[in-house]
Amino acid sequence: MKRECRLPTSLFLNLVHVCLVQANYAPYFFDNGASSSNGNMALFSLSEDTAVGTHVYTLNGTDPEGDPVTYGITFEAGARKYFAVDENYGNVTLIAELDREVQARRICFKILFSHSFRSDLVQSCPLLVTSSHLLFLRPLHLWLLPSSIPPLPITVFAFRPNSTLFLDFQNTPVGSSIFQIEAVDRDTGSGGSINYFLQNIHTNKFTIDRHSGVLRIKTGINLDYEKARTFFVTAVAKDGGGKLRGNHKVYSATTTITINVEDIQDTPPIFVGTPYYGYVYEDTLVGSEVITVVAIDGDRGKPNDIYYSIVNGNEGSFEINNATGAISVVKSPTKLKKEVYELKVQASEIGSEDNETAHTSTTVIIRVVDLNNHPPTFYGESGTQNQFEVTLYEHPLEGETLRGLKITVNDSDQGANAKFNLHLVGPGGIFRVVPQTVLNEAQVTIIVENSAAIDYEKFQDLTFKLLAVEVNTPEKFSSTADIVIHLLDTNDNIPKFSSDYYIAKIPENSPGGSNVVAVTAIDPDSGLWGELKYTIYGTGADLFLIHPSTGIIYTQPWAILDAEINSKYHFFVKAEDIEGKHSLAEVFITVLDVNDHSPEFSENIQEKTMIIGSPVKVEVGFCMEVCLTELQ
Numbered sequence: 001m002k003r004e005c006r007l008p009t010s011l012f013l014n015l016v017h018v019c020l021v022q023a024n025y026a027p028y029f030f031d032n033g034a035s036s037s038n039g040n041m042a043l044f045s046l047s048e049d050t051a052v053g054t055h056v057y058t059l060n061g062t063d064p065e066g067d068p069v070t071y072g073i074t075f076e077a078g079a080r081k082y083f084a085v086d087e088n089y090g091n092v093t094l095i096a097e098l099d100r101e102v103q104a105r106r107i108c109f110k111i112l113f114s115h116s117f118r119s120d121l122v123q124s125c126p127l128l129v130t131s132s133h134l135l136f137l138r139p140l141h142l143w144l145l146p147s148s149i150p151p152l153p154i155t156v157f158a159f160r161p162n163s164t165l166f167l168d169f170q171n172t173p174v175g176s177s178i179f180q181i182e183a184v185d186r187d188t189g190s191g192g193s194i195n196y197f198l199q200n201i202h203t204n205k206f207t208i209d210r211h212s213g214v215l216r217i218k219t220g221i222n223l224d225y226e227k228a229r230t231f232f233v234t235a236v237a238k239d240g241g242g243k244l245r246g247n248h249k250v251y252s253a254t255t256t257i258t259i260n261v262e263d264i265q266d267t268p269p270i271f272v273g274t275p276y277y278g279y280v281y282e283d284t285l286v287g288s289e290v291i292t293v294v295a296i297d298g299d300r301g302k303p304n305d306i307y308y309s310i311v312n313g314n315e316g317s318f319e320i321n322n323a324t325g326a327i328s329v330v331k332s333p334t335k336l337k338k339e340v341y342e343l344k345v346q347a348s349e350i351g352s353e354d355n356e357t358a359h360t361s362t363t364v365i366i367r368v369v370d371l372n373n374h375p376p377t378f379y380g381e382s383g384t385q386n387q388f389e390v391t392l393y394e395h396p397l398e399g400e401t402l403r404g405l406k407i408t409v410n411d412s413d414q415g416a417n418a419k420f421n422l423h424l425v426g427p428g429g430i431f432r433v434v435p436q437t438v439l440n441e442a443q444v445t446i447i448v449e450n451s452a453a454i455d456y457e458k459f460q461d462l463t464f465k466l467l468a469v470e471v472n473t474p475e476k477f478s479s480t481a482d483i484v485i486h487l488l489d490t491n492d493n494i495p496k497f498s499s500d501y502y503i504a505k506i507p508e509n510s511p512g513g514s515n516v517v518a519v520t521a522i523d524p525d526s527g528l529w530g531e532l533k534y535t536i537y538g539t540g541a542d543l544f545l546i547h548p549s550t551g552i553i554y555t556q557p558w559a560i561l562d563a564e565i566n567s568k569y570h571f572f573v574k575a576e577d578i579e580g581k582h583s584l585a586e587v588f589i590t591v592l593d594v595n596d597h598s599p600e601f602s603e604n605i606q607e608k609t610m611i612i613g614s615p616v617k618v619e620v621g622f623c624m625e626v627c628l629t630e631l632q
């Protein structure tokens, strides 16, 4: 048990008389310890039942030079005098009755100590008066952790049984001693041996050493300001008990220690109101606020101010007010390339910028919401266009694209609002449009599907309507464009005769150059491709000529037709265009007999008698077809 209670030096008043004439050292008291009744009277205590006249203490001091010393006690002016001292021997005698309940527990007085040249005046304050033995609590050490401040010895005595001490200490390593209480019992033996223990429920966070009174944080416990800020620990000091005026008496004292946990910067800021979703509409003005994030310092005790920043993801489109956390859009929404932006926003504590634990980040999702306010629109090479024309030769290859058409279609809306279908309305099955479904923008391609139908001889112009109609919008905005296809002719037709064969008759003896028959062939192609040249050939064609452009067949100027020699001719006629496309037809010509011969009788016929006026029967041996009777 501790009984050595040194008076703190701060409580001494040394009155030094400086002697300039002669070197002299001040007298001093012997310090024989608090338990001694001989010495400097430090921490002197006295039981209230002490009888008046008792010699309670002996002041004991000396002078370095060996000069004789004298002792004295003074009380404050007007205060009751309790003690007297023998000037030469230092015997201190109680001269007034002590009553703890009535009188102050502390009695202040001064011990005067002097010799021939100088004197020391020592204030001995306080003197403790107890009922029978003294018990007081004294905090020894208080650590402020973690901090640069070294452990501070506490030099104030706590005399009242219930000292409430406000201790500000920060998060303290487990097991470290945070505080030491000390009870002093001036009794000796078991009556003066003190045990310490804790009384209240917070014993589960703190422990006290039975013997030393050192208070510690229990192993495994971490004090966290964010969870509990104050603890009340009631410590009990109890002596071993002893005799007082014949009775066994156990004394105890309790003191409540209030432990205030001090906050430290151990918690990063916390975003409140997460998750964050913001929307930018197409008509949102540049600079408008989209969403505001709020973070607070997790350290609630002395929260730092927060500043906000966008770490990434804004792509120059968003800004944050570093003080308020308001995020605003700084680009025109139509220039926002993405539909969804994921911003990483950081909240940092001002003053702890470099500390990893002092910032936190969150994701802010900003969706760019499109309004369906644009129809699909067709563009030509120089802006919007509603009519597109192209000229091409008939019968292009199937699968070929109409290269002459440069059509772009786009819908400035976004997402589903910009999805539309393309249709080609007009004569079916001839062309096909690609693509059929467009998102935002596309080059329109028109592909030949049926070449045969693209015939200049049928249509010289083909007209279609190109339709773009939104698919998924309630408005179903649409646009149309006219597609006009001018066809150019090609020599795609061969001449065609009006008949596969021609039959003609010509009397014999027709003069040379007589017309026989006219043939006609038609070629619908335009220009020279439709101009035909007729020729004839074949074995029977020698006697005939054909006019190359009119198709009139006539006899050679020199030709003499004689049915008797050859009454039938057969040859071919050819109609040919400028590129040699041709077709053939057959021509059959019969030469009609005329009476171009005098009758000649054969020997046997001439022998017959001919009577004019009477029918003559002539038998012609070779000519069966024609019987001519000539009257002479």
Ligand SMILES: *[C@@H]1O[C@H](CO)[C@@H](O)[C@H](O)[C@H]1NC(C)=O
Binding pocket: 030, 032, 038, 060, 061
């Ligand atoms: C005074 O104290 C000193 C030092 O402890 C001791 O040697 C001496 O005997 C004491 N004098 C008296 C008169 O008790």
Ligand SMILES: *[C@@H]1O[C@H](CO)[C@@H](O)[C@H](O)[C@H]1NC(C)=O
Binding pocket: 086, 089, 091
């Ligand atoms: C003080 O003590 C001394 C020696 O013990 C004694 O002779 C003297 O009488 C005492 N004085 C008083 C006032 O009790």
Ligand SMILES: *[C@@H]1O[C@H](CO)[C@@H](O)[C@H](O)[C@H]1NC(C)=O
Binding pocket: 161, 162, 254, 256
């Ligand atoms: C000390 O405090 C406790 C609790 O506050 C109280 O019960 C007790 O009476 C007090 N003791 C004294 C001596 O004031």
Ligand SMILES: *[C@@H]1O[C@H](CO)[C@@H](O)[C@H](O)[C@H]1NC(C)=O
Binding pocket: 264, 265, 266, 354, 355, 356, 357
């Ligand atoms: C950051 O904060 C932690 C917790 O308070 C502290 O231990 C650490 O020393 C700090 N670091 C800096 C660089 O301030």
Ligand SMILES: *[C@@H]1O[C@H](CO)[C@@H](O)[C@H](O)[C@H]1NC(C)=O
Binding pocket: 307, 322, 323
């Ligand atoms: C916050 O922004 C203001 C003005 O934009 C600037 O002056 C200030 O330095 C910024 N604060 C921090 C902590 O970045």
Ligand SMILES: *[C@@H]1O[C@H](CO)[C@@H](O)[C@H](O)[C@H]1NC(C)=O
Binding pocket: 379, 408, 409, 410, 411, 412, 441
């Ligand atoms: C649509 O296309 C035209 C022509 O290519 C272009 O000028 C315009 O910027 C486009 N609009 C959008 C929203 O892409």
